[in-house]
Amino acid sequence: MADVAIERKDSAPPRAARKRASLRTALKRKSTAAFLMTLPLILLISLLVIYPAFYSLHLATLNKSMQRFVGLGNFQFLFTRETFWLVVQQSCIFAITAVIFKALIGFVVAHFVHNIPAKGQRKWRGMLLVPWVIPPAMSTLAWLWLFDPSYSAFNYLLAGIGVDRIPWTGETGWARFSVILVNIWVGAPFFMIMYLASLKSVPDQLYEAAAIDGANWWQRIWYVTLPMMRNIIAITTLFSLIVTFANFDIVRILTAGGPLDRTHIFATWAFRIGIEGGDIPLGASVSLFMIPILAIAAVFILRDINKRGNEA
Amino acid sequence: MTSTAVIDKAAPTRAVKLRSMSRDRTWALRWSYFFLTLFAIFALIPPLYMLITSLKTSAEISAATNPWWVYHPTLSNYVELLTSNQFLTFFRNSALVSIFVVTITMLISVPAAFALARMRFWGSATLATGVFLTYLIPETLLFLPLFKMFVVFGELTGIQLINKWYVLLIVYPTLTVPFCTWIMIGYFASIPKELDEAAIIDGATWFQTLTRIFIPVALPGLIAATIFAFTVSWAQFLYPLVFTTSTEQLVLPVGIITTLIKGDVFAWGQIMTGALLGAAPPLIIYAFLMDYYIAGLTAGATKG
Numbered sequence: 190m191a192d193v194a195i196e197r198k199d200s201a202p203p204r205a206a207r208k209r210a211s212l213r214t215a216l217k218r219k220s221t222a223a224f225l226m227t228l229p230l231i232l233l234i235s236l237l238v239i240y241p242a243f244y245s246l247h248l249a250t251l252n253k254s255m256q257r258f259v260g261l262g263n264f265q266f267l268f269t270r271e272t273f274w275l276v277v278q279q280s281c282i283f284a285i286t287a288v289i290f291k292a293l294i295g296f297v298v299a300h301f302v303h304n305i306p307a308k309g310q311r312k313w314r315g316m317l318l319v320p321w322v323i324p325p326a327m328s329t330l331a332w333l334w335l336f337d338p339s340y341s342a343f344n345y346l347l348a349g350i351g352v353d354r355i356p357w358t359g360e361t362g363w364a365r366f367s368v369i370l371v372n373i374w375v376g377a378p379f380f381m382i383m384y385l386a387s388l389k390s391v392p393d394q395l396y397e398a399a400a401i402d403g404a405n406w407w408q409r410i411w412y413v414t415l416p417m418m419r420n421i422i423a424i425t426t427l428f429s430l431i432v433t434f435a436n437f438d439i440v441r442i443l444t445a446g447g448p449l450d451r452t453h454i455f456a457t458w459a460f461r462i463g464i465e466g467g468d469i470p471l472g473a474s475v476s477l478f479m480i481p482i483l484a485i486a487a488v489f490i491l492r493d494i495n496k497r498g499n500e501a
Numbered sequence: 502m503t504s505t506a507v508i509d510k511a512a513p514t515r516a517v518k519l520r521s522m523s524r525d526r527t528w529a530l531r532w533s534y535f536f537l538t539l540f541a542i543f544a545l546i547p548p549l550y551m552l553i554t555s556l557k558t559s560a561e562i563s564a565a566t567n568p569w570w571v572y573h574p575t576l577s578n579y580v581e582l583l584t585s586n587q588f589l590t591f592f593r594n595s596a597l598v599s600i601f602v603v604t605i606t607m608l609i610s611v612p613a614a615f616a617l618a619r620m621r622f623w624g625s626a627t628l629a630t631g632v633f634l635t636y637l638i639p640e641t642l643l644f645l646p647l648f649k650m651f652v653v654f655g656e657l658t659g660i661q662l663i664n665k666w667y668v669l670l671i672v673y674p675t676l677t678v679p680f681c682t683w684i685m686i687g688y689f690a691s692i693p694k695e696l697d698e699a700a701i702i703d704g705a706t707w708f709q710t711l712t713r714i715f716i717p718v719a720l721p722g723l724i725a726a727t728i729f730a731f732t733v734s735w736a737q738f739l740y741p742l743v744f745t746t747s748t749e750q751l752v753l754p755v756g757i758i759t760t761l762i763k764g765d766v767f768a769w770g771q772i773m774t775g776a777l778l779g780a781a782p783p784l785i786i787y788a789f790l791m792d793y794y795i796a797g798l799t800a801g802a803t804k805g
Binding site (some may be wrong): 192212215219220222223224226227229230231232233234237238240241242244248254294297298301302304305311313314315316317318319321322323324325326327328330331332334335339340344345346374378379386423430431435436437438440441442455456462463464469472473476477479483486487490491498 | 529530533534536537540543544545546547548549550551554555562563567568569570576591608610612613615616623625628630631632633634635636639640641642643644645647648649650659671672674675678679682700707732735736738739742743754755757758767768769772773776777779780783784787788791794795798
C-alpha cells in the first residue's frame with residue numbers, strides 16, 4: 190500500500206513549479222480520490238444509522254405527542270410497569286436459551302457432516318442449510334400453521350402415540366418454547382456452516398498426534414478441536430446473541446407477543462407501543478434497552494476480530 | 502491430503518489395531534448418517550409442509566384427515582394466486598426493491614471497499630471499524646427514529662416517503678451496505694499488491710485499477726455480496742411492515758401476512774402457496790450458487 194503512495198509522490202512535479210495545477214493534482218491525489226469513493230458510504234452511515242441512533246435518544250425524552258421534554262419520565266414510567274419487567278425477563282430467556290441450543294446443535298451437526306465421506310458432504314450441507322435460506326417471515330408462517338390450535342399437524346402425530354393436544358402458541362410455557370424452537374430452527378444452520386468451515390481448517394496432524402498419545406474422542410474434542418475453534422465459536426455466538434436479542438419477525442408472526450404479553454421481546458414490544466400504539470417516544474425508550482447487551486457483545490467481537498487480524 | 506502420513510504412522514500397529522479401528526469407523530459413520538437424517542427431517546419439515554398444504558383444497562385442509570398426506574392434489578391455489586393482481590403487485594414490488602437495492606449497494610460498497618482496502622488515508626482504519634460496527638446495529642433499534650424522521654421530512658419538504666415502496670430503497674442499504682463493504686474489503690485486501698502496482702506503473706488510473714483488475718479478480722466475492730444483498734432485501738419484514746401500509750405498496754412477506762390473513766379467517770392453502778412462492782427466489786439462487794452463498798456466509802459472519 191505505502192510503496193505505491195511513495196512512488197506516486199516522487200513522480201509528481203515539484204510543488205513550487207506549477208501552482209495552477211494544484212487543484213487538478215489535488216483531485217488526482219490518492220487521499221482525495223479515496224475520500225470521494227467512500228463519501229456515499231459515509232453519508233449513508235451518518236444520515237441513516239448514526240443520526241437516527243442519536244435521534245432515538247432524543248425521542249426517548251419526549252412525551253407522547255412529542256412536544257414536551259420529559260427527561261427520564263418515559264423510563265420511570267416503564268420501570269413501574271409489570272409488562273416491562275416481563276419483556277426484560279423474556280428477552281433474556283429467549284436470547285440465551287436460543288443461542289445456547291443453536292451453538293450446541295450447530296456444533297454436533299457440524300461434526301456429523303465432517304465425519305461422513307467428503308463426497309456426500311455437499312448434499313447434506315445443502316439440505317441442512319435450507320432453514321437459513323428461506324425468508325424467516327415465510328418459514329415462520331409454516332410453523333404457525335404447524336402449530337395451529339385446531340389443525341396442528343404436530344398434534345396429529347402426537348395423537349398417534351397417545352399424547353394430548355399441545356397448546357403450542359396458546360399457553361405461556363408452550364408459547365415461549367415455540368418461539369425459541371423456531372428461532373433455533375432458523376439459526377442453527379448458520380452455526381453448523383461456520384463450525385464446519387473451522388473444523389476443516391484444523392490440521393489432521395493434530396488429531397493423529399492426539400491418537401498416538403492415546404486420547405479418546407472426548408479428549409480429542411476438549412484438547413484439540415475446541416481450542417482450535419475457540420475464536421470462531423466466540424465470534425459466532427456473540428453475533429448470534431446480537432441478532433437473537435434484536436429478533437422481530439419470528440415472535441411477531443408466531444405469537445405477536447401473546448398470550449397476555451408473555452412472549453414479547455424488546456423489538457416486538459417497541460413495535461406494539463411505538464407503531465400500533467402511536468407512542469413513538471415510549472417505544473424508542475423500550476428499544477434503547479437493547480443497547481447495553483449490544484454494546485457488550487460488540488466490544489468482545491471487536492477484540493476477537495483484532496486478535497484474529499494480528500494472528501494472521 | 503495427509504493420507505500418506507496416516508499410513509506411515511499406522512504401519513507398525515496395523516496387524517493389531519486395524520480391525521477394531523475400521524469397525525469403530527463403520528459404527529461412527531452409521532450413527533452420523535442416522536443423526537444427520539434426523540436433523541435433515543427437522544430442517545425440511547416446514548418447507549415440505551408448505552408444499553403439502555399448498556396442494557390441498559380448503560375443504561381438504563379443514564377435513565379431519567391425515568394432514569401429512571394430499572388425497573386430492575390440486576394446483577388451484579397456485580392458479581388463484583398467480584392470476585390475482587394483488588399478489589402479482591406484491592411480487593413486482595419485491596422484485597423492484599431487491600434489484601434496485603442490490604444495484605445501489607454495489608455502487609456504494611465496491612468503491613468504498615476498494616478505497617478502504619488499498620488507499621490508506623486519514624481515518625481509513627477508523628472508518629473500516631465503523632463500517633463493521635454499523636453492521637452490528639440491528640434494524641429493530643432504528644425503525645422508530647427512522648419512521649419519525651421520514652414523517653418530519655415529509656412535513657418539511659412536502660415529499661411523502663411514508664407508505665411508498667421506494668422508501669425501502671432508502672432504508673434497505675443501511676442493512677446491506679455495511680456487510681457488503683466489510684466482506685469486499687476482505688476480498689480486495691487478499692489480492693496481491695504486485696497486481697495493482699503493475700497496473701499503476703503501466704499508467705492506469707485508480708478507477709481503471711478497480712474496474713480492470715480488482716473487480717474481475719474478486720468476482721467470487723462480488724457474487725457472494727450480491728447474493729447477500731438480494732437475500733436480505735427480499736426477506737426483510739420489519740421495515741416494510743412499518744413504512745408501507747396500502748396494499749399496492751406492499752412487498753411480498755408483508756403482503757402475504759396482512760392480506761391473506763383476514764381477521765380470524767386463515768386461508769391456509771393460499772398462505773402456504775404464497776409463502777412457498779415468496780421463498781422460491783432465494784431458494785433457487787441458493788440451489789444454483791450454493792458455494793458462493795456459503796463463501797459469503799463464512800467470510801464475515803452473517804446475521805444469525
